[in-house]
Amino acid sequence: MLTTASHLCLEDFLAARGAAFAPHLVPLPYATAFRLHKLPQGTYIFADLERLSGPELSQAGWLWDQLARRGDGVQLLNHPTQVKQRFELLRTLHTQGLNDFDVYRLDEQRVPARFPVFVRSEQEHNAVASGLLPDAPALADFLQRRRSAGHNVCGSIITEFCGEPDERGLYRRYAAFKVGQRIIPTDIFFGHGWEVRGMARTFVVDEDTLAAETAFLHGNPHEAELREVFATARIDYGRVDYGVVGGRIQVYEINTNPYVAASPLGGERRAALYEHFCRHFLDALTSLNNQHSTLLLSIKPQPAEKRADVRKWIKQTLYNALWNSGPSHSYAQRLRHIRQLMVRARQVMPSMQKRLVRRAEPKTVLEKMP
Incomplete structure (x- = not known):
């Protein structure tokens, strides 16, 4: 899975409930991928696209094309230059009459x-x-x-704004994943405020909400509409957040790098719902997992701009080491070690930067920011 280096959103899940699948899913930062000469065959999920700049999206599109030429040994999800970003998607859904707002x-x-x-x-x-x-x-x-x-x-x-409370006065935020060809209901978050967030203090869990969530996860009532939404967005992997207003779904966003918790949000009362989702989510991921080959794909990397920021260089070197060490059951532990090294690197950065500035030629005087 390709992501930005600071947003490895499956890390907690892979270190806990998804640990058995961790050896098969390796987060690969885009900056690392752009510099590699070879990549293995397998499935590549282009995630976190909404956080890439215009030039980075172009580089990701170039990488997609390079991988696509390798034939059936490579499976690709979320074409970087064809996925509709948030504004374009919401405007399109409104124009097509799928969203009322x-x-x-x-x-x-x-x-x-x-x-x-x-x-x-x-x-x-x-x-x-x-x-x-x-x-x-x-x-x-x-x-x-x-x-x-x-x-x-x-x-x-x-x-x-497009939302409405239910008969109890609670607002609902529905969510569902698309993983390849599968639509997987994720959860319903209930809250007293119009902006419903899973970690908010207004997150409501009781017998009524549990019953509604159970019916949602087992019934998948909006599957047909969501397939149309994902097809419009050109997204193969991601999570859609939406509401139901006047009996019609209203799509709020699709996240191509959604966070998956290591344990059920809202406490153990939602444990059975969390386990239901995890089973289907992992089954969908497993179905995407091709038989990996030791054959490496030769790729000529694009030229990259030289980075003067030593912190970025240190961070990139560490993630290169993570990738080159290969997937293993100790992935989560190695990632924690890398983050510890990054913390230490930030501590020593001021003195390192001062030395580099003193050695740099020609010397430049910079005004201090207010």
Whole structure:
């Protein structure tokens, strides 16, 4: 699985419930892959695409093409340059009538057709940047305050709110994976607030929510609609987060590098639900796992820009060592050791950087940032 170096989102799962599959799934940072001369045959999942820059997406597309020429010995998921990113996907789903809400970029100079709205990052998966903004003046005031506080709003998108509470007054966030050809219901998170997050203090677990989740996981009621959504997004591996409003699913995002917990969120009351998902998830991953060959695929790497940042060089060297050591049952332990080394590297970086600056020619005086 190709990811950015800082987002190995299956690490906890592979070190715990998914440990038996860990030898078959090796997170490979894109920066490492771009520099390798050879890669083994097998299945490659291009994940974390929403966190790649434009040039990095182009490099990933080039790598896809190189691997695709190797024939049946290689299976590829999530074409980097064909997957629809968050804004394009949500706008397309609205245009096609699959979503009832629209999204807007700040440079479009368009006022949302309906309110309330909220503002969030176009790439990140963390919490939204604003609360619900009831009208156009409130939106303009929020954006002005963000700019005045020194925040860059260029990477933000405005989203029309589309959600509704159930008969108990709880909001629901549904989630489902696509792994190859399989749609796997993941969970339903319940909360009192309009933004439902699994780690939030408002995450509700009781007999009613457990019954609803059980019916969802066993019934897979939205499979047909979700297949259409994933086909529109051109995504083969990822997790869709969505709601149901007025009897219609409303897609909020698809994450191509979703986090999978090492144990059930919400406590042991959800253990049976977590185990149900894990079995199906691991079975789907296993079905993707080709018979690995010792044959290495010769690849001519693209030229890479020289990096002056020693911390990046140290980090990349460590991940190269992880990859070249090959998959094994001790993967999680070795990854923890690498992170410990990275912590130590950050501690010694200031003195190393001072020495490099003193030796650098020609010397340049830099203004201190405020």
